[in-house]
Amino acid sequence: MKPLLLGVLGCSLVLTVRALYSSSDDVIELTPSNFNREVIQSDSLWLVEFYAPWCGHCKSLAPDWKKAATALKGIVKVGAVDADQHKSLGGQYGVRGFPTIKIFGANKNKPEEYQGGRSSQAIVDGAMNVLRSLVKERLDGKSGGSGYNKQQSGGGSQKDVVELTDDNFDKMVLDSDEVWMVEFFAPWCGHCKNLEPEWAAAATAVKEQTNGRVRLGAVDATVHQVLSSRYGIRGFPTIKIFRKGEVPEDYQGGRTRGDIIERAIDLFSDNAPPPELQEILSEDILKKTCEDSQLCIIAVLPHILDTGAAGRNGYLEVMMKLAEKYKKKMWGWMWAEAGAQMELEASLGIGGFGYPAMAAINTRKMKFALLRGSFSETGIHEFLRELSVGRGSTATLGGGVMPKIQTVEPWDGKDGQLPVEEEYDLSDVDLDDFDKDEL
Structure with a gap:
């Protein structure tokens, strides 16, 4: 290592x-x-x-x-x-x-x-x-020089800034499950004109990075005076943050696209649900989850016959708590039953440590780190915290490539069943035919 x-x-x-x-x-x-x-x-x-x-x-x-x-x-x-x-x-x-x-x-x-x-x-x-x-x-005339389209407001698109009015504001913003950052502006305001390209660029980036969960809008406060009066707008531009069911919050950050994007990502992270905890059922599921994430946290849990449903659900509950705690990292969280993905276990060297086991995998670099402490909320938190500050140890995933993943049936949520043994009817067997020394 x-x-x-x-x-x-x-x-x-x-x-x-x-x-x-x-x-x-x-x-x-x-x-x-x-x-x-x-x-x-x-x-x-x-x-x-x-x-x-x-x-x-x-x-x-x-x-x-x-x-x-x-x-x-x-x-x-x-x-x-x-x-x-x-x-x-x-x-x-x-x-x-x-x-x-x-x-x-x-x-x-x-x-x-x-x-x-x-x-x-x-x-x-x-x-x-x-x-x-x-x-x-x-x-060859194939390039327009810098590629910067000033009509696209400095790297963003005006179409990604939602035009809000007295008529559509309540439905679009207040009744929405999304978080909104809303600029109240005046067309004659110099500061508003300076903010316009930054706001447009940020709107495009935020739309992509939050999958539309945080949206940027703009209100011409000189036209839509009902809104301007409702929210006490006294200067331009004024930016407010709207969350469903909460009192609007004044935006206090910088006015560059970077500042706006950073605040939007924080809002997204604060309001985002924890990542889904998925069972490794196929290569496609593993590939999609891990390729879309900076880190993939994978647990190998004991066989259902060893823990029963209650024991397994206990392990899964611990993982879900940690997924919530680290949701801002936007990592992928997955699990498999011991023995279901033997090649994956071999690549991670998990077999020698018993079950449950856990590894953090960076599929981009084909590196992984193993949980050495207890499979508990405290033990896993310490493991992930150490990784987050650059401490711990790592190794290259076996062969430098992802192992073959078997397609398996999902767990049905129930206790395991022992295999049914075939019963033999001995009523017609004459024991006298056997050598007594063999009995």
């Missing part, structure tokens, strides 16, 4: 640490407040590293990233985002591990993942290859 590499299982660590880059470097520091201006609205090709100051791989990359930035100065822009501090930016671009490098080329709204080497030379070569392709596309 190897020491857990920070970032392998997607970690967050609350420590006071220094940033990896400074103003003396040629690496441009990017934050939610300048990202749109510097990157999205730029005609330049950008390489952007999303990092965490505590991440060992990020620290190792920093000298080469700086060298590459110096070599590419004036040709390709090289930036870095402290995604541990600015989680909204990392979340906006689907960053799940550190370091992650994104290429913002022709279409700034759809960056590509950098897949090349991590040496300064490899980074420079990769950047120049992308640059040559970009220039060729422009020569």
Whole structure:
């Protein structure tokens, strides 16, 4: 077993640490407040590293990233985002591990993942290859330059901002199960005009990241004065948060898209139901659950004949409590009966520890960690907390690929039944025919 590499299982660590880059470097520091201006609205090709100051791989990359930035100065822009501090930016671009490098080329709204080497030379070569392709596309007339469509409000779409009125507000917002962030604006307000592209971009990102569970709307308070009066709107723009059955809350955060998205994700997490706890019944179920999640928490529970329904439900209840506790992580939670998925157990090395057992799997990196403590709310919480702060131990999943998953029938929720033994009728057997010595 190897020491857990920070970032392998997607970690967050609350420590006071220094940033990896400074103003003396040629690496441009990017934050939610300048990202749109510097990157999205730029005609330049950008390489952007999303990092965490505590991440060992990020620290190792920093000298080469700086060298590459110096070599590419004036040709390709090289930036870095402290995604541990600015989680909204990392979340906006689907960053799940550190370091992650994104290429913002022709279409700034759809960056590509950098897949090349991590040496300064490899980074420079990769950047120049992308640059040559970009220039060729422009020569062929296939690219519009930066790919930033100003009519789409800085990376978002106005259609994702819901227009709210005196007539539709109660039905759309107050009667809705979704959480709403609503901007009250005036068309003549300069601050409202500045907020408009940020609000539109945030609306698009929030719609995608919360599957429509958090929505952004806008009210022209100069036209719909009933709403403006009802909620005491005295200045523009004013943003309020609406949850069903609760008193509206004033939004107190920043006005950049990153700030808005971060608050929306928090609202989504606070109101989201815990993830579904699924039995591993087929390869499709495992694949979908784990590929959609940063981590997959898998338990192997004792056979039903060993625990009965009450015992199994006790284990499942513990898992559901932990799924609720860690729901903001948006991990996948699954279980299987001992012996039902033998190849999975073998890949995880579970057999030697008995049942119940548990593993946390990162299918993106094919790494896993095993629960060594008790299968209890306290024991599992400690296991997951250690992973979340980058401690513990990990290993590569057997063979570096997901094992074969058997298709099985779901548990019916009942106690197990012993197999029925065939009965033999001995009434017609003449025991005198047997040698008495054999009896």
